[in-house]
Amino acid sequence: MSSTRWMDSPIGGLRLHTSAGLLTAVEFDAEPRGTRRAETVLDDAQHQLEEYFAGERTTFDLPLANDGTEFQRKVWGELRRIPFGETVTYGEIARSLGYEPGISRAVGAANGANPLPVVVPCHRVIGANGTLTGYAGGPDRKRTLLELEQPGLF
Template sequence: MKTRWMDSPVGGLRLYVDAGLLTRIAFDAEPDGERDEDDLLDEVERQLTECFAGERREFDLPVAADGTEFQKKVWAYLRKIPYGETVTYGQIATDLGYEPGISRAVGAANGANPIPIVVPCHRVIGSDGKLTGYAGGVERKTILLELEQPGLF
């Protein structure tokens, strides 16, 4: 596994790649002076930088995340949410063929997403249109949504 730290509008990020796949992005990373050299890490950093600059709306990166089949279904759905748009936890449950009442399970899967930003879990909001929990903190969620749609929140 190779890693790299990068600065961003949502704080320090630690990028993780393994076997040619992006496997994790961690918030609250502290710079440590280490910088693994890797073509995929270069590409992840480039695409994230473009995203934060408003120059990229979709990511074209090979990703792999360990999780349950349910989590993987939710994470695949998240990748299809268009840039600048939001959906609710209940909407995801319904669209995946479940009862809306399973929205808490969708929220838990969303919170377990190991590749935030690239797998845009920040685009999921509460049924009342309000921002709800986010593994990286609601402040980061607000920043990410504002980058995509200024004045939204």
């Protein structure tokens, strides 16, 4: 059974999706709709996201769906290893997976396909020259999330 829930956040409305007891997606630009019912995964995800946005949480402990290609799953696994408040480049992720930095575009594509932004911190990946490139939620959201984790960064 799948369920959804809307929540407000400093980066706009988010819609949380679950299926089979797993968090499957976090969508940006969500509008409030539907009724709210208790569901453990949705309750936990909303609570942990609220703690994160309040500066009280640096990691997430949620059951996550891992639907994607083998390469995407490898990249998403690396994203989960990026510590709170730190950034890495697409090339650094490629190298950490054993690839040449030239595969950074493929890393960027996998990063952009991440269905669980914020929870799987794709916002912590930046361009080789330090620019805030390639975030599905847009550069303003990326900047807000990085500033939340590193006050005074910008």
